[in-house]
Amino acid sequence: xxxxDRVANLIALIDEAMPDLMELKxxxxxxxAQHQIAQxxxxxxxxxxxxxxxATDRNNLALGIEKLRKERxxxxxxxxxxxxxxxxxxxDNPKYSDSAAIAAQRGWDxxxxxx
Numbered sequence: 879x880x881x882x883d884r885v886a887n888l889i890a891l892i893d894e895a896m897p898d899l900m901e902l903k904x905x906x907x908x909x910x911a912q913h914q915i916a917q918x919x920x921x922x923x924x925x926x927x928x929x930x931x932x933a934t935d936r937n938n939l940a941l942g943i944e945k946l947r948k949e950r951x952x953x954x955x956x957x958x959x960x961x962x963x964x965x966x967x968x969x970d971n972p973k974y975s976d977s978a979a980i981a982a983q984r985g986w987d988x989x990x991x992x993x
Contacts, residue, residue, distance in 0.1 A: 954981060954988035 879887075958977040965974035973979065978989045 951986075951988035951990075954984075954986050958984075958986070958988070 955977065958980040961980050962975045962977040965971075965980075969975070981988050
């Protein structure tokens with residue numbers, strides 16, 4: 879058998895095997911794509927969970943801030959009420975015995991329109 883015949887036989891074998899090789903290559907590509915899709919789904923789920931945790935943390939912080947503001951305003955109201963009480967005992971002037979006016983003088987809005 880000549881070299882030419884051997885090359886021709888080899889080409890014929892390759893041509894014969896080509897559909898199987900292409901199918902195998904497509905199968906490998908499909909499996910790789912499925913693997914990448916699974917990884918992306920896992921990453922997406924992880925990011926979704928992180929976002930949910932961040933939203934929960936944000937809500938908890940907002941509630942905590944609101945609670946601290948209420949406590950601060952309550953403490954300011956107590957301070958203004960005590961100062962007004964002391965002023966009533968020391969002075970006979972309503973200007974110095976109004977808790978809301980004392981708060982306003984200090985730049986506090988702890989009474990929010992209350993008297």
